[in-house]
Amino acid sequence: MTEPELDVHSEPGDLTEALRTDVRSGFSAAQKWLPAKWFYDARGSELFEEITRLPEYYPTRAERETLDREAAEIARVTGARTLVELGSGSSEKTRLLLDGLRAYGTLKTFVPLDVSPAALTEAVKAIQAEYPGLDVRGVVGDFTEHLGLLPGQPPRIVAFLGGTIGNFLPADRLKFLRSVRDVLTAGEWLLLGTDLVKDAGTLMRAYDDAAGVTAQFNLNMLRVVNRVLGADFEPGRFAHESYWDAEHEWIEMRLRAREDMTVHIPGAAIDVRFDEGEYIRTEISAKFRPAGVAAELAESGFTLERWWTDGQNRFGVSLAKAAGDEMIE
Secondary structure: OOOOOOEEOOOHHHHHHHHHHHHHHHHHOOOOEOOHHHHOOHHHHHHHHHHOOOOOOOHHHHHHHHHHHHHHHHHHHHOOOEEEEEOOOOOOOHHHHHHHHHHHOOOOEEEEEEOOHHHHHHHHHHHHHHOOOOEEOOEEOOOOOOHHHOOOOOOEEEEEOOOHHHHOOHHHHHHHHHHHHHHOOOOOEEEEEEEEOOOHHHHHHHOOOOOOHHHHHHHHHHHHHHHHHOOOOOHHHEEEEEEEEOOOOEEEEEEEEOOOEEEEEHHHOEEEEEOOOOEEEEEEEEOEOHHHHHHHHHHOOEEEEEEEEOOOOOEEEEEEEEOOOOOOO
16 A cells, blocks of 8 residues: 555644744743643553553543444444544544544534544554545644644534543633634534543552552653754653642643753753652643533533533543534535
């Protein structure tokens, strides 16, 4: 099979500059931080796939259960001709949606978007082989920047799964949801996965597994900074931590310095001092309540049409319509 052609809106140099900007900003803050997207290089993606199979990590299984059960209903309600997946990765769960839409008879085009050309190429090749006749148009880009460039025939359904929406701070979450609404015509669709508030023990175990895979995933962020910006982080000098913030109802993942040190980051032209016990916040993962999801969707210009959960009410999947008077034919 020939290599698929991708629509490329993000080059490697763009990612380097984005990481440089985030490192300078995040490491100069009073509370050091980096965005969760910097977990993901080839090794980070492998580790996350491993995490999704861990007994402690329920979100992937819970969301898949719901999509498997409701894919036919999603197809019937939306009649979508185009499925867009943001942050597609391996597109594993998306096959449930593809099957439902194909069986219903409306689907013409699948548009997976991901920042990794290598991962996207493999995903596109696999989908093309499994779904002959489907127009598969992979887009290399950042879903926070390139939404307006996505192809596809309306009505479209944009799938943002896995609870990734929880990685945004509340103000950024609203901004992102509004940006999705801005690129959709009234009557088009958003399918959103949201992890739900539950007991702290279950949440903490999901982000600090017994096998230590999540710890390696967290530490991989330092390896990404080393590789891309020539830093000299020694991951063994940092400890993985997860913390349940009950006030904000989110999990924080952190990397805590085991000792005093100075890290040199020539690619960002900075040296960063860490005191023993100081930490970098590497991720927030907000957990949601159904009423809160509905309110945020409404504030962003969507009307919630369907709400589903798995059998244990651990994970929510919402189907929302872009509000307005214009109709999709």
